[in-house]
Amino acid sequence: MAPPQANNVTNASIEAIVQATCAGVGKALVSADDVRERGVDQELAVGSGIDLSQYTPGESVVANIGLTPGGVSQITGIASDQGVTGARDNVRGQGDMAGPPVNDQITAPKTKKKKKNKR
Numbered sequence: 001m002a003p004p005q006a007n008n009v010t011n012a013s014i015e016a017i018v019q020a021t022c023a024g025v026g027k028a029l030v031s032a033d034d035v036r037e038r039g040v041d042q043e044l045a046v047g048s049g050i051d052l053s054q055y056t057p058g059e060s061v062v063a064n065i066g067l068t069p070g071g072v073s074q075i076t077g078i079a080s081d082q083g084v085t086g087a088r089d090n091v092r093g094q095g096d097m098a099g100p101p102v103n104d105q106i107t108a109p110k111t112k113k114k115k116k117n118k119r
Contacts, residue, residue, distance in 0.1 A: 011066050015081060016042075018059045021052035028052055028075065030061070045074040050094045055080075064096050 016030035019041050026048075031041045044065065046052060055061060055078070064077040077097030 009067055011064060011076065014063050014065060016061055016063060018055045018057055018061055020057055021055060023052040026052075028055070030063070042072070044072055046078075047074050047076050047095050050075065050078055054094070062097070 014030075014032065016032050018028060019031050020029040022028075026046045027043055028046055029041045029043050044063075047066075060081040062079050062081045063075050066073040066076050075095070077093070077095035079093035079097040
């Protein structure tokens with residue numbers, strides 16, 4: 001099987017820092033550089049059904065983006081990436097990153113203890 005060609009890639013996942021949002025025009029300004037050393041932000045269109053008001057400047061997010069031969073077409077899904085709290089915040093996962101409710105009680109399967117033979 002031949003490796004995929006770059007022009008066949010249709011989506012990707014990114015980690016970014018929200019720099020600004022403009023819900024009125026459906027765009028977000030994001031940066032992959034949290035200390036802004038590069039000084040380069042990326043303006044991305046946002047797919048329908050994604051509520052940008054849930055994200056604030058400086059917030060870490062993960063996002064799925066759709067790609068076209070000309071570049072990025074739009075954000076197709078977005079979720080918080082603010083550590084454990086953000087990872088468990090399923091309400092803020094939107095678009096193709098919306099998920100089921102998170103179970104905060106992680107349990108290991110129960111195993112029966114072996115009885116010791118008395119001699």
